[in-house]
Amino acid sequence: CVAVVAPVAGSVLKLLVKSEHVVQAGTPLLDVGNLKELEIVVDLLSEDAVAIAPGTLARIEGWGGKNALNARLRRKDPAGFTKVSALGIEEQRVNAVFDITDAPQLWQKLGHSFRVTVRIITSFKENALRVPLGALFRKAGQWAVYVKKDGSAVMAPVTLGEFSQTF
Numbered sequence: 099c100v101a102v103v104a105p106v107a108g109s110v111l112k113l114l115v116k117s118e119h120v121v122q123a124g125t126p127l128l129d130v131g132n133l134k135e136l137e138i139v140v141d142l143l144s145e146d147a148v149a150i151a152p153g154t155l156a157r158i159e160g161w162g163g164k165n166a167l168n169a170r171l172r173r174k175d176p177a178g179f180t181k182v183s184a185l186g187i188e189e190q191r192v193n194a195v196f197d198i199t200d201a202p203q204l205w206q207k208l209g210h211s212f213r214v215t216v217r218i219i220t221s222f223k224e225n226a227l228r229v230p231l232g233a234l235f236r237k238a239g240q241w242a243v244y245v246k247k248d249g250s251a252v253m254a255p256v257t258l259g260e261f262s263q264t265f
Contacts, residue, residue, distance in 0.1 A: 147192035160215035
């Protein structure tokens, strides 16, 4: 028997060698991590990664808790990698690492390799008028919407700002 010592304190996250057998020196046997120091790694399209920098805020949704969690970008990898999409298209991706900024007791049920949805906040405007994309149309080379005025729909020109895929 040989004593195997972990380089850090934490919980066993994954067994890499599942049964008893001879292994080469240096072979990883298991993954160890501290669940109180979770980070969220997102692989972004490289063109989306260009728009963010350390400190960028994000919302963590779809993780199983009642409320979204707040997060902040710690780092964006300096080099990308190629990944094949579900449609068979080669895409350049970049890993971005987010730290959850909410108190650990709010997300303590979240674990290693859990699925989450990350909404990265690339722009924030106070008191911005939000209009569904389907309400916009072009009139004389300008964007416009219909607004309700005195019980009737009246066309009003608008100047567009930031776009978002979701509201």
